[in-house]
Amino acid sequence: MREIKFRGKRIGTKEWLYGYFYINDKGKNMIHNPNAIPRHFRVIPETVGAYTGLKDKNGAEIYEGDILRNGERGRKRYEVVWLDGCLYAKRKESSNTTRYHIIGNKEYIVIGNIHENPELMEVQS
Numbered sequence: 567m568r569e570i571k572f573r574g575k576r577i578g579t580k581e582w583l584y585g586y587f588y589i590n591d592k593g594k595n596m597i598h599n600p601n602a603i604p605r606h607f608r609v610i611p612e613t614v615g616a617y618t619g620l621k622d623k624n625g626a627e628i629y630e631g632d633i634l635r636n637g638e639r640g641r642k643r644y645e646v647v648w649l650d651g652c653l654y655a656k657r658k659e660s661s662n663t664t665r666y667h668i669i670g671n672k673e674y675i676v677i678g679n680i681h682e683n684p685e686l687m688e689v690q691s
Contacts, residue, residue: 569617569619570586570616570617571584571585571586571616571617572584572585572586572587572597572614572615572616572617572629573597573613573614573615573617573629574587574595574597574609574610574611574613574614574615575609575610575613575681576597576607576608576609576610577607577608577609577610580610583597583599583602583607583609584597584599585597585598585599585600585602586598586599587609587614587616590606594608595608595609595610595611595614596608596609597609597614612681613631613681615629615630615631615632615646615679616629616630616648617629618630618646618653618669620653620669622634622674622675622676623637623673623674623675624675624676626675626676628646628669628674628676629646629679630646630647630648631645631646631679631680631681632645632646632676632678632679632680633645633646633676633677633678633679633680633683633686633687634646634655634669634674634675634676634677635674635675635677636673636674636675637673637675638675640673640675642657643657643677643686643687644656644657644667644674645657645680645687646669647666649666652668653668653669654666654667654668654669655667655668655669655674658687
């Protein structure tokens with residue numbers, strides 16, 4: 567069974583926080599980290615992503631919103647997305663074409679994420 571946890575950027579400091587995600591009674595997006603003080607932090611809703619339960623070739627955890635490269639020298643880049651209840655690596659190949667691949671290859675390497683490095687997902691020729 568995969569570990570259930572999330573990450574999100576903290577409002578104000580924009581540091582990444584990891585833990586349990588919930589929406590509080592005031593409708594605020596929160597991350598709860600039982601190992602931190604304080605334990606509850608407000609996060610930017612657009613940055614919240616679930617841990618996939620997978621790790622890349624180097625042992626880094628893969629989260630929704632991460633950008634992956636296939637192998638050390640691979641030029642292809644993929645965004646990790648959940649679609650219809652499944653985990654995919656999404657690749658935009660041209661202005662009109664998007665391909666989805668099931669993540670299963672252990673050669674993937676996390677090289678960034680769509681929140682801090684959106685330029686990594688620009689279509690490459």
